[in-house]
Amino acid sequence: MTTMDARSMGASVRRIEGPDKVTGTATYAGDTVADGTLVLHPVQATVARGEITAIDTAVAEALPGVVAVLTHRDAPTLGDTGDPEHRVLQGTTIHHRGQFVAAVLAEHAEVAAEAAGLVVVTVDEAPSTTGFDPDGEAYAPSALANGQPADSGAGDPDAALAAAPVVVRASYATPMEHHNPMEPHTTTATWVDGRLEVFEATQGVESSRQTLATLFDVEVVVHASHVGGGFGSKGLHAGTVLAVLAARTVPGRPVRFALGRRQMFEAVGYRPATLQHLSLGASHDGRLEVVAHDVVGATARYKEFVEPAGGSTRSMYAAPHRRTSHRAVPLDLDGPTYMRGPGEAPGSFGLECAMDELAVALDLDPIELRVRNEPEVHPENGLPFSSRGLVECLRTGAERFGWSSWDRAPRRRLVDGWWHGVGVGCGTFPTLRFPGSTAEITFTGGRYVVAIGAADIGQGARTVLTQIAADALGVDVTAIAVEIGSTQVPVGSIAGGSAGTASWGSTVVEAADRFRDKYGENPDDGDHADAATPDNPWAGEYAMAAYVAQFAEVAVHADTGEIRVPRLLGMFGVGRILNPTLGRSQLQGGMVWGLSMALHEESVVDPRFGEVINHDFAGYHVASNADVRRVEAEWIDEDDPYVNPMGAKGIGEIGIVGVAAAIANAAYHATGVRVRSLPITCDDFLTSGLLSP
């Protein structure tokens, strides 16, 4: 078994749409301006739970420039997708604040907004619970958001904890967080002659098409040439359904609905809060006897989504006794959803901080502790790893980072009024391949046109698929023209789960193999081949995942508690990097988000109003340029012939995983203050009594 020969793969081919983006000619979903386009402004619930008893639209309808006001009274009955979020204007029940309960269509955005404010919605309010209380009413979900079982285990963890010579028990909290891609969710929809055409900010044109076709029982075409970031939030949400409901009432006229920034905090999902109870038991020489990771997380009452925060603990370290569990606390909020590193990002904060606390308890180097607990095979399912670079990432990263130059004891380095320290945190993310894509290759005009409904959400799908196709066809990248981002080319699976490139790429390689089998190296104009995504024959034989060791240097001001991160190094084991420039950018982006998660991001729900109260960029902080100093992403050489023909593991999520733990561990090393709740802010140190020298 070998991976494909690489000529273009592995080269830093320039981003194909780069010039279009920097010159402003790349068109996003809201850029598709046509004459007569109407603007939609929603009317949203201002309570978290209740029943609508009346809606008065008369004043809004009378406002000049208003074309229509939509309510549940005149909405058609939609098909059932199984997702409660898609049941827009289907009844009178309010499930969460911000829910769309009506909409105004107008000629201009300002008029639509004013009219929306004139719609009077009368509501019989019901008691609601919107603040996450980990001790609140909780239930055992039937499955996690990734389909995995809620609980897992082996041996007798409680007895093993009672018997273990060294035990760490601690609880770690992660807050609600919102994605906020730069491009807010936007839909431009036109309903004409029984056909629906949608320009959509989506991570998957085909999944959007299927959803809309099910809801509206109509032929649907979806386009997404360029998407300004998704990060898990750009599945199909209620706003798209609302826009299409509106378009249906004005056949032939395009309807545009672009969410405002505040609506991004109530209508397109988020990462739910967790409280994670970690229990580690080890022998005196640092061998884990038991790992237990018990998670209580928030979900929405009307739409279940359970963050799989304990999921990666099932594969990270060897231990004979083990347990993961997930319990869900239902809240009257909009539904949580996938957010970069779903499960792994918050879960690695719990596990990797606990490992650091165990290393302290053992007086052992935290890197050595992890190396001693490296599993031979997957600890829960017993499969061998297709490749597992964690130990090499730790060793190589430590060398590059200068790890050994630091005294292991905390609170030893005070430089110009700042306490400095270093920390490490590890992570993993599964290597997946989604079925269901089709790639079509046509030789025309001297070029190979490669068509597949992939989504380029900024990760560079156009560019890497060009590189993969070039190598699979044995030609230069200049001989390839990739067509993606529309349901008018063959179907593509979603850009998600760190599986986009693996899924589309495997399909393109299969189609290229067929093309070469049929036509050899010198095809004629019009020669054509296609293929569906092949199954991975090794899927049940090996455990497949990406790994990372994240290193952080942290500085904490001795007088004010301000925390800064002068250095981050991520050392990745992710198979073959297809394009070092794009790959490094994606990994660094994930690491920056990890920093942001560690120090800044928190959605504060005010349960008196049922809403996120810091719902703008003044209140919800993401890392600014000044927070991001040296961020290095490097990778080990890793040849994995089992994951896919390219030998590439997904890199969309792994960048964020482990960063927050590395920073928290470094903050402890710097100051002696252990912070177990994100984000880490100056008050965590100010109130510790440990700051000043």
Add this chain to the structure above:
Amino acid sequence: MKPFTYARPAVASEAVTTLAADPDARFLAGGTNLLDHLKLGVVEPSQLVDVSRVTGTAIEELADGGLRIDAGVPNSDLAADARVRERYPAVAAAILAGASGQLRNMASTGGNLLQRTRCAYFADPTTPCTKRDLSQGCSARGGWARYHAVLGTAADGCIATHPSDLAVALVALDAQVQVLGPDGARTIPIGEFHRLPGDDPTRDTVLAHGDLVTAVDLPATTPAVRNSTYRKVRDRASYAFALVSAAVALEVADGTVVDVRIALGGVAHKPWRATTAEATLRGRPATDDEFRAAIAAELDAAAPVDSPLGGNAFKIPLVTGTVVSTLRALAGGAA
């Protein structure tokens, strides 16, 4: 957004007359605060009176050795002015600690002082707010109060903080605000310009409707002011409002504090001149212990709020750490 009319008068007196004649009219300068509030529905003016043609953009020497800064001087230009940087370093540092380059290019000197106090509930018309409507209570109490006031508050009253960095520096430097009102021109000392909420939190300043800020005068610099700086502590390294900030000027001779000015941001409804701390320090040795004792005396009256969503008691040690480390640095030690 409610429709409004727009006027752009050519002379200041016309701007004042136009505004004074319409109780729901607002002046528009750089718009960096007002336009946000328009879009959010926080304010719904009947008319915007654009003052960009009537406020000057010059920085001129005054006879007493000070500087007159026209109200229309963009924040960026003020921070970049060589005289300001040399003679009033805290002013330049304060401006550069605020907002972003783009906002500083738009924001005017006068408008900077007239930013509304900052509070998530004030900026969200769907929640009660006593600043928007006196008949309502304060939602920040018992809510998200991390950024809120610890000084100058009244029971159950507004606990919003004033967000201007520039104003904190100006308060430390005893600047004078030149105002043109319906009854003519007058001068208001900057320390009396902003208000505590008292029984009317809807008003952030002492200005009456129709009053237009035309200039800000800086008095002649002093040895302490030449040795001044602005220190801003916030939840990220840039582009955030202050948790706590301090404009500090210090003159030390033979280890003794000769002159000191301390103004605090992020702690009150207005920039807070720490007169108690200043009085305590004058004539005392320039040591950490003395600095700490002085700021402790200032904070004696502090009343932090507790909240399940994040209170602000941490601001007490944060003010202390911020001021002590800034004084230490100005005295010649390490920050």
